[in-house]
Amino acid sequence: MVTVDRRTLLKAGVTASAAGALGMTTTGTAGAAVPVPTIHPTADWGARPATGTIVVENHKPTYIVVHHAVDPPMNDDFSLARAYYVSRFIQNLHMDKNGWLDSGQQFTNSRGGYITEGRHRSLEILRGGTRHVQGANVGGHNSEVIGIENEGLYSTVDVPPALWNSLVSLVAYIASQYGIAPEFIKGHRDFNSTECPGQVLYNRLPDLRTAVGRVLGVAVARAEAEWPLLKPGDTGRQVQLAQQFLRASGFGVPTDGVFGKSTKDAVAALSAQAGLARDTCTAAKAADETGFLGADVWPLIVPADRSAAAWRADLARA
Numbered sequence: 001m002v003t004v005d006r007r008t009l010l011k012a013g014v015t016a017s018a019a020g021a022l023g024m025t026t027t028g029t030a031g032a033a034v035p036v037p038t039i040h041p042t043a044d045w046g047a048r049p050a051t052g053t054i055v056v057e058n059h060k061p062t063y064i065v066v067h068h069a070v071d072p073p074m075n076d077d078f079s080l081a082r083a084y085y086v087s088r089f090i091q092n093l094h095m096d097k098n099g100w101l102d103s104g105q106q107f108t109n110s111r112g113g114y115i116t117e118g119r120h121r122s123l124e125i126l127r128g129g130t131r132h133v134q135g136a137n138v139g140g141h142n143s144e145v146i147g148i149e150n151e152g153l154y155s156t157v158d159v160p161p162a163l164w165n166s167l168v169s170l171v172a173y174i175a176s177q178y179g180i181a182p183e184f185i186k187g188h189r190d191f192n193s194t195e196c197p198g199q200v201l202y203n204r205l206p207d208l209r210t211a212v213g214r215v216l217g218v219a220v221a222r223a224e225a226e227w228p229l230l231k232p233g234d235t236g237r238q239v240q241l242a243q244q245f246l247r248a249s250g251f252g253v254p255t256d257g258v259f260g261k262s263t264k265d266a267v268a269a270l271s272a273q274a275g276l277a278r279d280t281c282t283a284a285k286a287a288d289e290t291g292f293l294g295a296d297v298w299p300l301i302v303p304a305d306r307s308a309a310a311w312r313a314d315l316a317r318a
């Protein structure tokens with residue numbers, strides 16, 4: 001698909017309405033009103049009351065975080081009723097199994113393209129645009145992130161078009177309300193060592209940033225390289241570097257570039273020692289993620305002689 005920056009068109013003397021005729025979103029200059037998506041509040045889907053006080057922080061969130069969701073198993077029911085069912089299912093799981101006071105995520109997005117409020121008060125506070133409902137969906141970062149659970153697992157399959165479209169409109173609306181630049185749209189794995197939001201959906205985050213930038217009428221800066229996610233069974237140069245760093249940290253692992261059992265055990269031990277949060281969202285229950293080496297593990301093992309950004313850029317090239 002050919003994408004044209006709207007401002008390039010404007011510079012070239014093309015009017016906003018002509019840009020609209022080209023199928024672009026023309027909501028005016030940057031910062032102008034963005035279409036408000038329909039978001040179904042907790043009362044609509046029969047949410048249980050929270051068991052404690054919802055924490056509302058007196059600042060805006062920094063990042064918008066995309067998740068995929070393992071439960072309930074996805075199917076091809078694209079109805080609003082299904083969206084409500086998914087919202088209830090996730091809330092029950094978070095309250096009854098995880099012991100949380102309410103849904104962990106602020107918003108839920110269904111395969112049929114229906115958006116629901118997750119944690120109570122998230123919609124009201126988002127509309128205000130100045131404060132942040134603290135959720136529970138990204139270990140160690142819940143004061144900084146506003147999280148969206150997307151129904152279904154996207155490790156090997158792509159998202160349905162309806163889910164994609166509602167994700168773009170929801171993320172654009174959140175970004176507009178809080179003044180969050182598209183580069184600050186992240187995947188869960190950019191913070192924790194988890195598969196979430198699935199390799200396929202994760203690979204589409206640059207597309208999401210571009211699509212959101214188009215709705216907002218802003219140019220999208222290139223996102224910085226992130227820490228790579230390595231899993232047991234992986235092979236290659238990144239694994240070998242991780243093994244060298246683990247050895248230097250006192251773990252007796254081979255440096256063969258094969259992420260085998262001893263490497264997995266070392267990462268699991270290191271994660272436990274450091275008290276890293278695991279199973280921080282619903283999707284983490286999709287598979288055993290013990291020993292996954294990602295964004296919260298790398299900073300514990302890379303040599304301190306270079307900055308984190310330098311290491312991330314290097315590892316991306318390795």
Ligand SMILES: [Zn+2]
Nearest residue numbers: 067188196281
């Ligand atoms: Zn997640």
